[in-house]
Amino acid sequence: MTPQQKGLVSELNKHKAEVSKLKNSLNDLDKEKESWFNKKDEHYKKIKEFIQKIRGHKANRDALTQEVKQLKQKRDSLNDELTLKSKGLENLKKERKDVAASLDIKESPSSIKKQIEKLEFKIETEPMAFNKEQAVMKKIKELKKLYEDASIIEKADDKINNCLEEIEQKRKEANESHKLVQEKAKQSQELHETILNISAYIDKLKVEEQESFKKFSEFKKQFTETNAQLKEKLREMNNIREQLDKIDTERKEKRRQEQELFLKSKEDAVNEKIKRGEKLTTEDLLVFQKVSK
Numbered sequence: 001m002t003p004q005q006k007g008l009v010s011e012l013n014k015h016k017a018e019v020s021k022l023k024n025s026l027n028d029l030d031k032e033k034e035s036w037f038n039k040k041d042e043h044y045k046k047i048k049e050f051i052q053k054i055r056g057h058k059a060n061r062d063a064l065t066q067e068v069k070q071l072k073q074k075r076d077s078l079n080d081e082l083t084l085k086s087k088g089l090e091n092l093k094k095e096r097k098d099v100a101a102s103l104d105i106k107e108s109p110s111s112i113k114k115q116i117e118k119l120e121f122k123i124e125t126e127p128m129a130f131n132k133e134q135a136v137m138k139k140i141k142e143l144k145k146l147y148e149d150a151s152i153i154e155k156a157d158d159k160i161n162n163c164l165e166e167i168e169q170k171r172k173e174a175n176e177s178h179k180l181v182q183e184k185a186k187q188s189q190e191l192h193e194t195i196l197n198i199s200a201y202i203d204k205l206k207v208e209e210q211e212s213f214k215k216f217s218e219f220k221k222q223f224t225e226t227n228a229q230l231k232e233k234l235r236e237m238n239n240i241r242e243q244l245d246k247i248d249t250e251r252k253e254k255r256r257q258e259q260e261l262f263l264k265s266k267e268d269a270v271n272e273k274i275k276r277g278e279k280l281t282t283e284d285l286l287v288f289q290k291v292s293k
Helices: 003-103 109-125 130-276 282-292
Strands: none
Touching: 003 130, 109 130
């Protein structure tokens, strides 16, 4: 092996070691690159998933907000009706008081009615003098007039009681509406807070996605640069191999030519022997065989 070949072989081995090192580095960079790309992709999928959740929560929150608005309107309407009913109750109570004062009635209609029934029963069942019977009949007549007046008060009481029942019903409906407003408003607020928390988490994921993509880009750049270095080393190795192949081809050609010259000289020497009529040796015969091939 010539010094030139030795130098080329040494250089080739050096490149082989560098190529092996570059391939290992390329594999490591490819793994890192793909790892960061997968992380980036995972973050993207999570972001997409949580954005869908936010859309769903927003739709539910907006529906609840609209429901709260309608319930507030209903509650306020009921409270307005309750205020009117309360004022109506005050007027009924005042009217009842004024009527009772003008009629000077201190007994209830039921009490007066019992007195009338008692006196009528007495007339029907007890014998009494004419003047006493007339006095009882007069009393019954007075009580009946009083009963009629007291019935006005009773009707006023009925109106008051009916008004109280209506007020109680409206108050119950208003309280129920208010309770629903509070419940729906609480649900809406909870959804709003959930949306804010998810939005904050999405912002965090976006930062992590950007960082992952940045890392991916860095390793991709290193991968591309290392791959270019590897290609260059392989090109240099091919050049060295071509040089070695050329040297080997030239060496073989030179050897072939030298062998041909040697055989030619041997052939000439054998031919001279034949001309001189000398005996050919085994070696001479071998020369003829090689020449004839």
